[in-house]
Amino acid sequence: xxxxxxxxxxxxxxxxxxxxxxxxxxxxxxxxxxxxxxxxxxxxxxxxxxxxxxxxxxxxxxxxxxxxxxxxxxxxxxxxxxxxxxxxxxxxxxxxxxxxxxxxxxxxxxxx
Amino acid sequence: xxxxxxxxxxxxxxxxxxxxxxxxxxxxxxxxxxxxxxxxxxxxxxxxxxxxxxxxxxxxxxxxxxxxxxxxxxxxxxxxxxxxxxxxxxxxxxxxxxxxxxxxxxxxxxxxx
Numbered sequence: 001x002x003x004x005x006x007x008x009x010x011x012x013x014x015x016x017x018x019x020x021x022x023x024x025x026x027x028x029x030x031x032x033x034x035x036x037x038x039x040x041x042x043x044x045x046x047x048x049x050x051x052x053x054x055x056x057x058x059x060x061x062x063x064x065x066x067x068x069x070x071x072x073x074x075x076x077x078x079x080x081x082x083x084x085x086x087x088x089x090x091x092x093x094x095x096x097x098x099x100x101x102x103x104x105x106x107x108x109x110x111x112x
Numbered sequence: 113x114x115x116x117x118x119x120x121x122x123x124x125x126x127x128x129x130x131x132x133x134x135x136x137x138x139x140x141x142x143x144x145x146x147x148x149x150x151x152x153x154x155x156x157x158x159x160x161x162x163x164x165x166x167x168x169x170x171x172x173x174x175x176x177x178x179x180x181x182x183x184x185x186x187x188x189x190x191x192x193x194x195x196x197x198x199x200x201x202x203x204x205x206x207x208x209x210x211x212x213x214x215x216x217x218x219x220x221x222x223x224x225x
Contacts, residue, residue, distance in 0.1 A: 004155070031211045042116075042201060042215040043156070050211075058212065090155050094211045100146070101213060103155030 001026050004104035006091050012110045013081040021076040021107050023091030031094040032074040033058070033101065034066065036087040043090065049074055081111045115139045116204050118216035125223050131189040133219050135202030138183065142204040146213070147176060147187050150199045159200070160187070192223045 007022045025032065033048040035058075045058030049068040063085060065077040074093075078085060088108050092101040117136045125131045135145075143164040148156035162169040162176045162185065169176050175188045189196055202216040 033212070035215075040121075040217055042118075042217040043203075043213075044215070045212055048212055059214075092155075100158045100161070101211065103148075103157070105155050106153070 003027065004091055004093055004102050006089075006104035006107050008107060009105070010108050012112065013078075014112050015082060017081050018077070018079050019081065021078075021089055021091075021109070023074045023076065023104060024072050025074075025091075025093040025102070026072065027093060027095065027102070028071060029093035029102075030071070030096045031101075032068065033092045033094075034064070034074070034076045035090045035092065036060065037090060037106075038087050046076065046089075078109075081109075083111045085109065086111045113138075114217070115142075116202055116214050116216040118200075118202055118219050120219050121217070122220040122222070125192045125221065127194060127223055127225050128191045131187075131192045131196065131221055131223070133187040133189075133200050133202075133221065135185045135187075135216055136183060137185075137204050139204070139206075139214070140183075141206045142214075143207055144205050145176070145178060145185050146203045146205075147174075148201045148203060148215075150201060150218070156201060189221075192221075194223050194225060197221055197223045 004025045034046040035043040047066040049055045091104040094101045146161040147159040149159045150156040178185045199218045201218045203213040
């Protein structure tokens with residue numbers, strides 16, 4: 001099992017550009033989440049999904065879109081990047097009834 | 113409004129001694145707590161958890177204590193090893209919360225030789 005994979009590892013964008021951060025898991029987990037980590041802020045939940053076709057907002061959803069068309073994939077879209085979205089982004093997944101979230105290695109995003 | 117707080121940004125401990133990392137929470141709905149460990153340039157990895165029906169959970173060198181009345185939990189690492197040097201995050205969730213975790217800001221542990 002590869003676990004949770006994220007691409008790309010690093011990305012630099014200009015203000016106003018759009019991009020998609022990819023996340024995939026091969027553990028057949030129902031729950032998937034996106035977090036961002038900023039200095040002094042811990043990890044904050046952006047969006048989450050409890051299954052294919054079902055998504056909901058977390059603590060800091062503004063500026064981000066998600067969709068969940070398959071169990072395996074949970075992409076995060078930035079429609080118009082802003083410098084405030086400079087952060088490290090982590091994707092995580094959990095199985096139904098599970099209590100442990102498995103995290104991907106992260107994507108470091110810089111918006112100039 | 114920080115619902116999960118880790119008031120010590122850093123902690124330095126000598127190898128072989130005990131490391132105690134602390135975490136406080138404010139939301140009474142939280143009933144499940146987890147500790148994650150994070151190395152630089154990697155994602156967080158699960159370390160240990162505790163349900164609110166318990167006051168202690170032990171796994172090898174790691175023990176988590178929960179004091180519900182004080183809304184406080186702590187992670188004890190005994191004995192501390194240099195490989196334990198990492199950032200430790202406390203996280204909380206509640207039954208029916210859909211596995212949404214609320215994280216603290218983390219404590220950087222450095223275990224010195």
